[in-house]
Amino acid sequence: MYRICLFPGLALAAAVLAGCGGSDSPTAVPAASTAHGTLAVSPPLRIASADAATFQAQISASASGAQLLQLTGPPACGVDFYYIQFWTTGAAGEVTESSGALMVPTGAAPACSGPRPIVLYAHGTQFEKAYNIANITNANNTEGALIAAMFAAQGYIVVAPNFAGYDTSTLGYHPFLNASQNSGEMIDALTAARTALPATFSAATSDSGKLFLTGYSAGGYVAMATQRAMEVTGQAVVAAAPMSGPYALEALFDAVITGNVNLGSTLFAPLVTTSYQHAYQNVYTTPSDFYSATYATGIDTLMPTTVTPYTALFTQGLLPATALFDSTTPVVPGSTQLTDLLAVPVVNPANPITALFAEGFGNPYLINNSVRVGYAADLAGNPDGTEVGSAALAAMAPTYPLRLDLYKNDMRYGSWAPASPTLLCGGEKDPTVFFSVDTGTMAAFWAGLPANVVTVLDVDPAGGPSGPFALIQAGFQQSQLQLLAYLQTPAGGGLSLANAEQALVEEYHGSSVPPFCALAARTFFSNF
Amino acid sequence: MIKSVLRALPVAAFLMGASICRADDAIPNNTVRIGEYWVFYHVYADNLSGPFVPTGANLSVKNVQTPYLAYLRRLAPNFAAEVAFGIPPLTKTYGKGPAAFGSVPYNGVEISSARWFAPTAFIEYVFLNESSPLRPYLGVGLNYVNFYDRNSTAAGNAAAGGPTAISLSNSIGPAATVGLHYQLSHNWSVVASYSAARVQTTLSAHTGGVVRTSDITFGPQTLVVAAGFSF
Numbered sequence: 001m002y003r004i005c006l007f008p009g010l011a012l013a014a015a016v017l018a019g020c021g022g023s024d025s026p027t028a029v030p031a032a033s034t035a036h037g038t039l040a041v042s043p044p045l046r047i048a049s050a051d052a053a054t055f056q057a058q059i060s061a062s063a064s065g066a067q068l069l070q071l072t073g074p075p076a077c078g079v080d081f082y083y084i085q086f087w088t089t090g091a092a093g094e095v096t097e098s099s100g101a102l103m104v105p106t107g108a109a110p111a112c113s114g115p116r117p118i119v120l121y122a123h124g125t126q127f128e129k130a131y132n133i134a135n136i137t138n139a140n141n142t143e144g145a146l147i148a149a150m151f152a153a154q155g156y157i158v159v160a161p162n163f164a165g166y167d168t169s170t171l172g173y174h175p176f177l178n179a180s181q182n183s184g185e186m187i188d189a190l191t192a193a194r195t196a197l198p199a200t201f202s203a204a205t206s207d208s209g210k211l212f213l214t215g216y217s218a219g220g221y222v223a224m225a226t227q228r229a230m231e232v233t234g235q236a237v238v239a240a241a242p243m244s245g246p247y248a249l250e251a252l253f254d255a256v257i258t259g260n261v262n263l264g265s266t267l268f269a270p271l272v273t274t275s276y277q278h279a280y281q282n283v284y285t286t287p288s289d290f291y292s293a294t295y296a297t298g299i300d301t302l303m304p305t306t307v308t309p310y311t312a313l314f315t316q317g318l319l320p321a322t323a324l325f326d327s328t329t330p331v332v333p334g335s336t337q338l339t340d341l342l343a344v345p346v347v348n349p350a351n352p353i354t355a356l357f358a359e360g361f362g363n364p365y366l367i368n369n370s371v372r373v374g375y376a377a378d379l380a381g382n383p384d385g386t387e388v389g390s391a392a393l394a395a396m397a398p399t400y401p402l403r404l405d406l407y408k409n410d411m412r413y414g415s416w417a418p419a420s421p422t423l424l425c426g427g428e429k430d431p432t433v434f435f436s437v438d439t440g441t442m443a444a445f446w447a448g449l450p451a452n453v454v455t456v457l458d459v460d461p462a463g464g465p466s467g468p469f470a471l472i473q474a475g476f477q478q479s480q481l482q483l484l485a486y487l488q489t490p491a492g493g494g495l496s497l498a499n500a501e502q503a504l505v506e507e508y509h510g511s512s513v514p515p516f517c518a519l520a521a522r523t524f525f526s527n528f
Numbered sequence: 529m530i531k532s533v534l535r536a537l538p539v540a541a542f543l544m545g546a547s548i549c550r551a552d553d554a555i556p557n558n559t560v561r562i563g564e565y566w567v568f569y570h571v572y573a574d575n576l577s578g579p580f581v582p583t584g585a586n587l588s589v590k591n592v593q594t595p596y597l598a599y600l601r602r603l604a605p606n607f608a609a610e611v612a613f614g615i616p617p618l619t620k621t622y623g624k625g626p627a628a629f630g631s632v633p634y635n636g637v638e639i640s641s642a643r644w645f646a647p648t649a650f651i652e653y654v655f656l657n658e659s660s661p662l663r664p665y666l667g668v669g670l671n672y673v674n675f676y677d678r679n680s681t682a683a684g685n686a687a688a689g690g691p692t693a694i695s696l697s698n699s700i701g702p703a704a705t706v707g708l709h710y711q712l713s714h715n716w717s718v719v720a721s722y723s724a725a726r727v728q729t730t731l732s733a734h735t736g737g738v739v740r741t742s743d744i745t746f747g748p749q750t751l752v753v754a755a756g757f758s759f
Contacts, residue, residue, distance in 0.1 A: 028691060048580075
């Protein structure tokens with residue numbers, strides 16, 4: 001009798017649970033499709049949101065940020081920072097997820113909401129796999145902060161992919177300087193971002209349909225490749241501003257192989273060879289064919305690296321800091337021309353960059369002499385046009401595999417020329433992506449185009465500021481003088497003049513030129 | 529009014545059950561209690577961890593009050609077993625940490641809520657003999673918690689960065705109680721008690737394809753005042 005008396009209580013418990021049962025709140029939905037250009041998660045995660053005043057306060061909190069705002073001007077808009085994940089394809093057609101940033105201007109001002117133009121931006125070379133340009137909360141994300149302050153806070157919607165192989169992408173490599181993959185992924189990111197925008201907190205801001213393309217360094221190359229891909233398929237581009245990009249890949253690598261070793265080359269080399277090995281399977285049979293025994297093991301999966309900071313690659317002996325080539329240069333039997341071409345360059349004290357070139361030789365070194373000999377033999381018999389008085393590619397397809405890959409990915413390949421207004425910006429003392437070899441070559445290659453299609457801007461002209469961007473040129477050169485002086489003060493490290501000049505060279509491509517070229521790009525875009 | 533009626537229904541169900549089981553024993557073996565629970569959560573939460581979480585993001589939980597229900601079984605003159613639970617309260621979680629993430633308010637903002645179904649079973653030692661009207665007691669037992677109806681608020685979604693689904697793992701932990709029972713008549717009594725338990729759960733917030741987590745330890749302490757009917 002008593003036993004059954006427990007039952008009413010249990011029944012009540014069940015009744016209470018049933019009566020109070022409710023549904024849990026929903027979250028973002030993963031996409032069912034993995035087709036390229038599909039937004040993988042909708043709505044995307046908003047990483048941060050700052051109104052104009054908050055954004056200004058946060059950027060101004062650091063000295064470098066305050067300097068940046070002097071160039072960009074104070075934010076006119078707030079910015080919502082979204083992390084977009086989307087599906088794309090690798091260099092060999094692999095289905096992979098990629099990620100990136102969607103930065104949306106916010107605020108009541110007409111320039112900050114309603115239909116706004118999109119800037120599709122490609123970042124510069126990153127060496128660490130974990131790189132995520134969307135993560136504005138990371139103090140090291142200076143490129144993300146630059147484009148946010150320069151474009152998003154001034155009313156442009158910014159879309160910037162991290163690219164396959166970075167962040168959470170499952171692709172085991174990055175298709176570095178692969179025009180087809182890079183441009184395809186840019187378009188995939190744009191498609192995904194356009195899908196994402198109406199589902200965000202910032203839906204009061206919409207796509208006006210105006211599209212601008214830009215990017216810096218490797219991203220400058222990608223921006224140009226994207227402009228080409230979109231124009232040849234009839235997709236509207238209002239204007240483009242590739243910045244400091246290695247557009248003329250054949251000419252650039254010809255220069256490097258023959259001793260003009262650019263700053264950062266030991267990091268770029270494995271990115272290039274891994275990329276083209278995946279795309280074309282022709283760079284080497286085994287990495288030791290290409291790389292010295294000291295570094296060959298594991299180099300095919302080294303970059304982008306999980307070692308942080310990436311400079312630890314040098315201290316851990318995984319890469320040499322500067323010695324791209326063997327200081328004992330090859331003697332090519334029967335060819336004094338090639339032997340001389342491959343010799344260590346002579347240092348000219350009056351030209352700091354020649355000291356940089358000489359540092360590209362040492363022991364242990366990264367790339368075998370056999371590579372230099374094979375490559376140089378090809379270029380000697382089939383030179384890039386820049387070596388024989390034209391701006392064209394080599395007359396015939398190269399026979400040396402790596403050079404052939406570079407030839408196919410050179411922006412001159414296919415003889416495309418831009419139809420939409422294009423600004424090519426860079427600095428002529430660039431020690432990493434040589435201005436004359438890349439920007440200069442493309443300018444010469446397109447010299448016959450109608451006026452105002454291609455505008456070339458050297459922010460650091462030897463002859464001093466002139467023309468429509470004179471204020472930007474003057475600002476750049478003034479900032480270089482200020483930096484040189486600062487580096488010699490106790491606060492700046494108390495460097496000698498020679499060391500300060502060397503530091504200036506090291507900062508030139510990665511830190512000094514980008515904000516000025518970005519400002520030039522924004523100024524250029526504002527005309528349309 | 530409707531709320532009151534709904535609250536009364538379970539009580540009626542208890543009493544109906546009780547009436548079916550009524551016995552003529554001198555000392556009834558079964559007791560049902562109804563009263564009020566005051567729950568003080570005493571929360572310790574790790575800072576939220578996961579992708580893109582600002583430094584120092586933490587949580588706090590507001591105390592609640594809810595109707596108390598219990599069933600007691602007399603096991604021996606000085607021992608009883610109790611199963612107690614409250615009507616699952618809607619417990620609200622608040623942001624604790626920076627005043628804002630960027631321009632999005634956080635500290636002190638209600639970010640989520642969940643209901644707790646938290647039955648507790650005790651074995652109790654009841655002091656003095658059964659003829660004494662005032663009898664203190666001590667008990668130890670186990671507490672089980674299941675969280676449901678878990679919702680992120682609009683402000684919580686804004687702070688998290690998008691629509692957010694919340695999961696909280698179930699918890700089983702120790703519990704103890706001390707109370708004072710006063711017999712008003714053969715069938716009716718009143719009781720006041722203080723109980724403590726330990727609840728551990730992992731909160732997972734799913735937003736935009738990323739998951740942020742926090743391990744949360746509650747030391748809920750409850751005060752109960754209730755009336756009992758024995759049969």
